[in-house]
């Protein structure tokens with residue numbers, strides 16, 4: 012055992028892996044507990060790490076060229092209507108002065124790259140360990156149930172796991188995602204994630220389809236659902252895509268088989284002048300459906316020794332393209348606060364002050380983006396008419412999302 016303070020991190024996803032590296036750098040001894048067994052991550056679809064998230068990785072000393080090597084740059088977005096007419100071309104972020112560019116990557120590849128950066132630093136990741144609860148013991152003496160004879164230090168926290176085990180440390184980071192157990196303990200009775208009225212699907216073509224310039228993200232308001240796609244650069248040249256079918260009720264497990272889901276999606280886009288139906292038909296991987304959810308507000312983010320980061324604190328709607336980047340920014344900010352401020356309770360307070368307002372704005376932005384995807388026929392006609400004008404007006408003064416993309420985690424030391 013070293014004399015370094017010990018950080019217990021519940022969740023080895025994006026936030027948890029980046030926090031492990033950030034805390035290690037800040038002089039802590041992190042230990043990551045991941046609920047899933049090793050290799051059990053669903054292969055998943057893809058996500059976009061925006062330029063601000065890429066820059067935060069760079070600030071942490073992670074070379075994006077390496078961490079995001081399996082992805083490709085996607086700095087531009089073209090919006091279309093259901094007839095295929097281009098409504099606007101918008102920046103998606105980058106390249107910034109330091110070379111950071113918004114990058115699209117398969118979820119499983121991002122998890123794998125971040126976790127290998129964690130283990131390369133000698134930080135343990137314990138798989139198959141689902142946190143069940145925790146107890147804080149502020150001043151030395153503790154009476155944590157289920158921890159017979161465990162060593163205890165003053166001002167600490169004990170985590171219990173569903174496997175019956177437990178661990179002790181001086182800090183607990185709840186990075187356990189949208190259904191966070193740590194959040195539930197900190198916020199008893201608080202609101203659960205809300206379904207946004209949209210399903211989510213994703214996939215990859217198994218053969219090339221004519222889908223526009225490689226690396227150009229395209230999104231379209233189909234008549235019945237929203238569709239997004241991007242062609243990978245050569246030599247792979249597959250098309251990566253997602254769809255957001257509106258639906259009043261959330262989907263139940265087992266409601267679709269992979270075949271019925273694929274046919275449902277093909278039918279949904281059949282009447283549009285878009286490559287959507289053809290792309291789905293050409294796909295050997297059709298993923299989902301997932302319910303699209305976000306969390307409106309989590310009242311309590313921290314106590315003296317416990318803190319929430321990433322989706323556990325604030326699930327941002329997928330439409331914002333910022334969930335992963337917010338998780339990365341949170342983790343890097345937390346590391347900087349703990350490095351600069353000796354007292355963990357004060358460091359956690361500073362972390363919350365630095366993150367709350369930004370996250371609130373980004374969540375609100377994601378909700379607004381998502382609501383345009385469920386417009387009825389009149390709303391859709393208005394949107395198609397107004398979109399180019401609004402986009403032109405907004406971009407005349409520069410990038411309207413610059414406040415998101417140009418954010419950098421502040422230096423505190």
Ligand SMILES: Cc1cc2nc3c(=O)[nH]c(=O)nc-3n(C[C@H](O)[C@H](O)[C@H](O)COP(=O)(O)OP(=O)(O)OC[C@H]3O[C@@H](n4cnc5c(N)ncnc54)[C@H](O)[C@@H]3O)c2cc1C
Nearest residue numbers: 022024025026046058059141142188321322332333334335
């Ligand atoms: C369909 C879809 C598309 C998306 N697209 C984008 C996109 O394009 N761009 C973007 O930025 N974001 C996107 N997001 C959001 C993004 O995936 C999340 O914001 C991001 O993964 C948050 O990282 P996290 O580490 O907080 O949570 P997660 O990545 O979910 O990681 C949480 C981890 O905690 C583990 N865990 C859960 N409970 C416990 C427990 N009790 N104990 C221990 N471990 C536990 C889980 O197994 C998981 O590994 C999308 C989300 C969805 C659903």
